[in-house]
Amino acid sequence: MVNVVAEISIVPLGTGSPGVGRYVAACVGVLARRGIKHEVTPMGTVVEGNLDDILQAVREMHEVPFGAGAQRVVTTVHIDDRRDKQLTMEGKVRSVQERLGG
Amino acid sequence: MVNVVAEISIVPLGTGSPGVGRYVAACVGVLARRGIKHEVTPMGTVVEGNLDDILQAVREMHEVPFGAGAQRVVTTVHIDDRRDKQLTMEGKVRSVQERLGG
Amino acid sequence: MVNVVAEISIVPLGTGSPGVGRYVAACVGVLARRGIKHEVTPMGTVVEGNLDDILQAVREMHEVPFGAGAQRVVTTVHIDDRRDKQLTMEGKVRSVQERLGG
């Protein structure tokens, strides 16, 4: 099983309004329903888990804005996969914070 | 069937050499074997086709650098999906070029 | 003055080790010294502030891994700039959370 940390960003274009919060919330709802560990950040949603599960969730999330009326969707997935040690969301942030605090 | 244009970038970290061409070439080979239309650009590989086929290819490509000895791989997928008209790689570039030439 | 929310990711290639925490910490230190509001997330560092200040910080941060011995650096900056209302890091996350909690 391949465990990764990834960031997902899904943006509808041409909706007529610069606000996209309701689309983003509906996409994050997919992660909650699928039981994928996630954290909403100001620029995307960070997830941690099995890569195949995450890619399936991305596929479902990508359809959400179309279902809500969007005609164009730009989705970005950024995957960080390290196999010599286990990456976690907390561990990645802590690794930076500890060095900053030193 | 959902046809999209997407860009894929797969980068191994910590390989001991700043060159990554051989890893990239092996990843692009996956697209060729799978018959997915693609174009190597200086900053990634652009693909056009069915979104599910593309995500399956990404999944396979992401493993390639690990198979070649990398311990960490950062993969980015950037998907542009428009449903009111068919996006193509050529059409997207032409749409910009025509306006520039006018 | 243009205030934006942005995400910065700076990754050295070919360092010989898959760990990059010390490089990331040194880059984040630049933001602290420059007094730019920032938050370390598992996949990047999110900043909020004047766009010109942020781009100057990015320019300085991009040099940090070279100063620490890296020979190749891949830097990504993702800028979200909304002019009809003020974007903030907290506001963006809250806009999603409120809809999820409703």
Added chain:
Amino acid sequence: MVNVVAEISIVPLGTGSPGVGRYVAACVGVLARRGIKHEVTPMGTVVEGNLDDILQAVREMHEVPFGAGAQRVVTTVHIDDRRDKQLTMEGKVRSVQERLGG
């Protein structure tokens, strides 16, 4: 002088139409006027040149959609900077193609 290869993507949100070609063309026009070597690809515009010149161009390009009526703009800059040998747009593609053809 630091010479890099980079990819720039500038997308307006909430414009009321899923098409963004005219905005992209106006952004690319900035590169042409500034004499920065560039190539329009299906998913972004790739540039080659001095990093400071490129960041200044990005700053100007980022304003273009606002000038054309957009209220929100998402700009992504992806910089590849290698110091042990000179990166070029052609060289990066050739490095992959040669391995594929071999």
